[in-house]
Amino acid sequence: MRYQWRRQQQSGWTLLLLFALIGAIALAWYGQTSPSVTADAPLAGEEGLEEPEQKLIALTFDDGPRRSTTTELLDGLAQRGVKATFFLIGAQVEANRDVVRRMDREGHQIGIHTYDHVKLTDLSKTDFDAQVEKTRAELVATLDHNDFLLRPPYGMLDDSVKAWAGCPIILWSIDPEDWSDQNADRVVQEVVSQARDGGIILMHDIFPESVDAALRIVDALHAQGYYFCTIEELFDARGIPLEAGQSYWNAYP
Incomplete structure (x- = not known):
């Protein structure tokens, strides 16, 4: 047993x-x-996994429109799907209304750069209105809307300019002084080297060399992952409200 x-x-x-x-x-x-899964690593779609934020930059142009160069620039921007912001001289609007309407139709933003490109500081209210409000009236008559930004010539401000602007005042964070020698190679190098997410680039669309440089800058910064947008789009994306009489240099995150 x-x-x-x-x-x-x-x-x-x-x-x-x-x-x-x-x-x-x-x-x-x-x-x-x-499959092997690490317990501490969040899965796609789970809380804690975020997509990298898009790098944004605004390309702006002063002193136009000039039919020859501005039209060439608009052609190049359209080919690249890029939107820019144009600060216009009021005295040049009447002879180029079709160019201004094209800017607006293609999604570019439009602003005021005075009627005769004069300093706005120390002006009387009458003289200020002759530069800013007269230009505003020209743009309203051309585009039938009134949501224009202001860029004072030379970036010069005082309390009166802020009080009378009636709209946001846009300055810049990157200025290659493309007007000084009209050297496209130098301008491209300076802008690309100074580019930063949330930056505002100042250029002028009245020189052929500046148009060439601007399109090369777009290509170079596209290759670095930048997205070009208007001033309004830039600040909306960063959650920064644009207020009348306030000045803005950048929208750095």
């Missing part, structure tokens, strides 16, 4: 070992065929 019990006990242990061996083989096979 004792011998028979021992035989039964040995048989039981043999079965247990057999089951354990089968289980270990199955577990090893599953580990090789199933």
Whole structure:
């Protein structure tokens, strides 16, 4: 009887070992065929995994429109799907209304750069209105809307300019002084080297060299992952409200 019990006990242990061996083989096979997941790493779509934020930059142009160069620039921007902001001289609007309407139709933003490109500081209200409000009237007559920004010539401000502007005042963070020597290579190098997310680039669309440089800048910064947008789009994306009489140099995150 004792011998028979021992035989039964040995048989039981043999079965247990057999089951354990089968289980270990199955577990090893599953580990090789199933994907490995790190517990601490969030999965796509889970909270904590964020897409990288788009790098934004605004390209702005002063002193236009000039039919020859501005039209060439608009052609190049359209080919690249780029939107810019143009600060216009009021005295040049009447002869170029079709160019201004094209800017607006193609999604570019439009602003005021005075009527005769004069300093706005220390002006009387009458003289200020002759430069800013007269230009505004020209643009309203051309485009039938009134949501224009102001860029004072030379970036010069005083309390009166802020009080009378009637709209946001836009300055800049990158100025290659493209007017100074009209050297496209130098302008491209300076702008690309200074480019930063949330920056505002100042250029002029009245020189052929500046048009060439601007399009090369777009290509170079596109290759670096930048997206070009209007001033309004830039500040909307950063959640920064643009307020009348306030001045803005950039929209750095």
